[in-house]
Amino acid sequence: MEITSPDFKKNASEALADTTLQRALKNVELGFIGKRQDAVDALPEFEALRDLGRDIKTHCLKHLDVYLDEYEKKVTASGGHVHWAETAQDACEIVRDICRSVGARTMTKGKSMISEEMQLNAFLEKDGMEVTETDLGEYIIQLRGEHPSHIIAPAVHVTKEQVEADFRRAHTQLDPNRNLDDPVSLLGEARAVLREKYFAADVGITGANFLVAESGSSVIVTNEGNGDLTQTLSRVHIVLASIEKVIPTLNDLDVFLRLLARSATGQEQSVYTTISTGPRRAEDPDGPEQYHVVLLDNGRSEMLGTDFEEMLRCIRCGACINHCPVYHAVGGHSYGWVYPGPMGSVLTPSLIGVDKAGHLPNASTLCGRCESVCPMRIPLPKMLRHWREREYERHLNPTPQRWGLKGWAYFARRPRLYHQTMRFGMRLMKYLAPQTALMRRLPAAGGWTKHREFPAPEGKTFQQLWAERQASNGQTKGDAA
Amino acid sequence: MSKPHDNKAAKSAILGKIRRSLSAVGAVADPNRETARAEVLERLASKPLGIVPKRGEVGAYEKVAMFMDYAERVSSTTARIASYDELPGAIADYLRAHNLPQSIITGSDPRLAAVNWQSEPQLERKIGPSDGSDLVGVNHALGGVAETGTAVLASGPDNPTTINFLPENHIIVVHADDIAGNYESIHDRLRDLGGKAHMPRALNMITGPSRSGDIEQKIMLGAHGPRAVHVIVVG
Ligand code: SF4
Numbered sequence: 001m002e003i004t005s006p007d008f009k010k011n012a013s014e015a016l017a018d019t020t021l022q023r024a025l026k027n028v029e030l031g032f033i034g035k036r037q038d039a040v041d042a043l044p045e046f047e048a049l050r051d052l053g054r055d056i057k058t059h060c061l062k063h064l065d066v067y068l069d070e071y072e073k074k075v076t077a078s079g080g081h082v083h084w085a086e087t088a089q090d091a092c093e094i095v096r097d098i099c100r101s102v103g104a105r106t107m108t109k110g111k112s113m114i115s116e117e118m119q120l121n122a123f124l125e126k127d128g129m130e131v132t133e134t135d136l137g138e139y140i141i142q143l144r145g146e147h148p149s150h151i152i153a154p155a156v157h158v159t160k161e162q163v164e165a166d167f168r169r170a171h172t173q174l175d176p177n178r179n180l181d182d183p184v185s186l187l188g189e190a191r192a193v194l195r196e197k198y199f200a201a202d203v204g205i206t207g208a209n210f211l212v213a214e215s216g217s218s219v220i221v222t223n224e225g226n227g228d229l230t231q232t233l234s235r236v237h238i239v240l241a242s243i244e245k246v247i248p249t250l251n252d253l254d255v256f257l258r259l260l261a262r263s264a265t266g267q268e269q270s271v272y273t274t275i276s277t278g279p280r281r282a283e284d285p286d287g288p289e290q291y292h293v294v295l296l297d298n299g300r301s302e303m304l305g306t307d308f309e310e311m312l313r314c315i316r317c318g319a320c321i322n323h324c325p326v327y328h329a330v331g332g333h334s335y336g337w338v339y340p341g342p343m344g345s346v347l348t349p350s351l352i353g354v355d356k357a358g359h360l361p362n363a364s365t366l367c368g369r370c371e372s373v374c375p376m377r378i379p380l381p382k383m384l385r386h387w388r389e390r391e392y393e394r395h396l397n398p399t400p401q402r403w404g405l406k407g408w409a410y411f412a413r414r415p416r417l418y419h420q421t422m423r424f425g426m427r428l429m430k431y432l433a434p435q436t437a438l439m440r441r442l443p444a445a446g447g448w449t450k451h452r453e454f455p456a457p458e459g460k461t462f463q464q465l466w467a468e469r470q471a472s473n474g475q476t477k478g479d480a481a
Numbered sequence: 482m483s484k485p486h487d488n489k490a491a492k493s494a495i496l497g498k499i500r501r502s503l504s505a506v507g508a509v510a511d512p513n514r515e516t517a518r519a520e521v522l523e524r525l526a527s528k529p530l531g532i533v534p535k536r537g538e539v540g541a542y543e544k545v546a547m548f549m550d551y552a553e554r555v556s557s558t559t560a561r562i563a564s565y566d567e568l569p570g571a572i573a574d575y576l577r578a579h580n581l582p583q584s585i586i587t588g589s590d591p592r593l594a595a596v597n598w599q600s601e602p603q604l605e606r607k608i609g610p611s612d613g614s615d616l617v618g619v620n621h622a623l624g625g626v627a628e629t630g631t632a633v634l635a636s637g638p639d640n641p642t643t644i645n646f647l648p649e650n651h652i653i654v655v656h657a658d659d660i661a662g663n664y665e666s667i668h669d670r671l672r673d674l675g676g677k678a679h680m681p682r683a684l685n686m687i688t689g690p691s692r693s694g695d696i697e698q699k700i701m702l703g704a705h706g707p708r709a710v711h712v713i714v715v716g
Pocket of ligand 1: 263315316318320321343370373375376377378
């Protein structure tokens with residue numbers, strides 16, 4: 001996919017002006033936040049599980065090379081194959097070569113974020129393969145020629161009217177006068193169309209939420225069952241997984257299973273958790289004849305030992321995205337690459353470079369909601385600050401911003417001058433906004449005031465108010481003593 | 482034509498990068514990774530239990546009740562029968578109540594094979610994997626998990642995976658004695674006395690009928706898998 005992260009500001013402005021998108025984005029706040037809270041409240045052990053999940057992942061990362069090696073041995077022992085891919089390009093070629101080796105022409109695919117990272121569909125289509133996304137959200141955006149705008153709800157930016165129009169355009173084999181008013185009929189239509197695809201597919205691709213070293217298994221967690229049909233009905237199952245997905249044992253898996261669904265969708269458990277180990281056995285009446293795992297690095301090994309190592313604990317639950325006020329306002333496409341929201345703003349610069357993704361760490365108010373809900377306790381705001389520092393050090397941020405920061409630094413080091421100037425500024429702003437108590441235009445702050453109004457200051461600076469408050473506190477304390 | 486992929490070289494390159502990154506911060510004073518390997522092998526062997534929710538630590542009777550309660554909360558229906566003798570009748574009743582034909586597909590699970598199906602003469606029973614043409618599939622679960630109402634099914638000729646996903650209606654039979662409080666207990670049943678896991682090709686942990694929230698985040702049942710799941714607890 002074309003990387004548009006450098007155009008974050010432009011993307012975001014367009015997103016803010018897009019009324020259909022804004023209507024669709026309301027569903028993120030409505031659909032996820034309350035449900036997560038209810039599920040968390042219903043499990044007293046949840047906070048302790050977060051600590052444990054964090055510790056298990058940290059242990060895994062410190063021993064990542066050894067766990068991967070042990071995992072591979074178990075996969076091989078169960079009749080599967082592990083393929084190691086340093087780059088996205090290598091991973092694409094590995095998948096293509098497996099497809100060629102079995103003469104595959106058609107493929108179904110369950111949701112896999114790293115396949116987006118690899119741009120796998122475009123690569124295989126160039127090679128003459130027909131690839132069909134089977135997750136309903138992924139299918140919708142494939143028909144639209146778009147990319148996911150959310151890691152667990154890829155079509156969250158699309159309204160049902162748009163889905164109806166897409167289905168009418170794509171499913172020309174069906175009666176044009178059919179009634180699709182009810183979303184259930186849209187679901188039924190997708191189900192029927194995709195059923196045929198599963199049976200026709202030579203190769204089925206899925207992602208992996210976890211890889212279990214104890215048993216050499218890959219695990220997918222879904223609600224629709226598309227990943228299961230994808231892997232059960234094709235002759236060859238290819239699992240795409242990035243290297244940090246490996247965990248030690250089935251007991252560790254159970255810890256993560258208690259965190260993932262609650263954090264992601266607010267379910268106590270997702271409908272299908274499937275633990276797959278190797279290809280069809282001699283006595284099995286169904287299942288794939290071949291089982292391949294492609295392990296993708298693509299820059300992750302270099303995040304170890306850096307300020308961004310902790311990002312590798314991410315289990316892709318989407319909670320940070322669901323709770324991010326910036327995401328609620330601008331949606332996922334504004335971020336310009338595969339991973340949106342707070343996790344994307346940290347991960348994207350690591351994977352595609354801070355020169356391309358330098359704006360993303362600024363797309364945050366550092367309000368801290370992401371960290372407060374992250375099941376892996378990833379300090380996302382801290383890492384966003386690390387990126388901002390690097391961006392500054394490498395002179396990647398725009399000149400006005402650098403001047404602004406330099407100017408601020410000049411005043412900040414001279415407290416008297418700073419306070420005098422601030423007091424003057426406050427009085428000036430109060431004078432500028434006498435009637436409305438809101439400022440609709442503020443010089444040099446059009447980016448802010450275009451989409452919301454700035455409350456007129458009360459006439460005192462924070463420092464003045466603080467000093468007054470301290471003085472009156474001191475008074476009270478003195479009285480009590 | 483690009484040159485063929487050298488898997489061994491790619492593996493050592495990736496593992497090498499991991500080791501370099503880890504040792505760069507002094508996280509490992511262990512160049513040959515001997516200590517690290519010993520720690521990993523110890524952890525894989527000892528398989529420490531994580532945090533197991535208290536909720537599942539109840540008596541056998543409450544466990545079954547909790548399992549059925551959680552299953553219903555995720556839109557499954559449930560029934561409880563005293564023995565396998567009552568299974569054909571319970572299935573026939575369910576089919577009648579839902580206007581479904583008296584026809585099911587099952588695998589060759591010995592517990593299902595031992596049932597006297599003649600007690601419901603109109604009920605037709607096919608045996609084998611599903612090809613998608615069956616309306617109702619019946620599989621026997623390895624066990625159930627009370628903490629979330631999850632049924633756990635192992636692939637193989639006894640209970641083919643296709644029966645879990647292709648028929649529109651899925652009837653899951655589970656014995657009351659096989660209902661555990663938590664996931665760990667069920668996963669432990671897959672390990673032998675030496676602690677080695679013997680995994681089926683697919684272990685399906687199923688919590689309710691298939692669903693999707695991908696159109697405007699409204700949950701709808703019956704995405705790609707079954708539209709209805711009926712759980713019958715025996716015993
Ligand atoms: S960063 Fe945390 S909250 Fe965000 S997707 Fe990853 S695990 Fe979930």
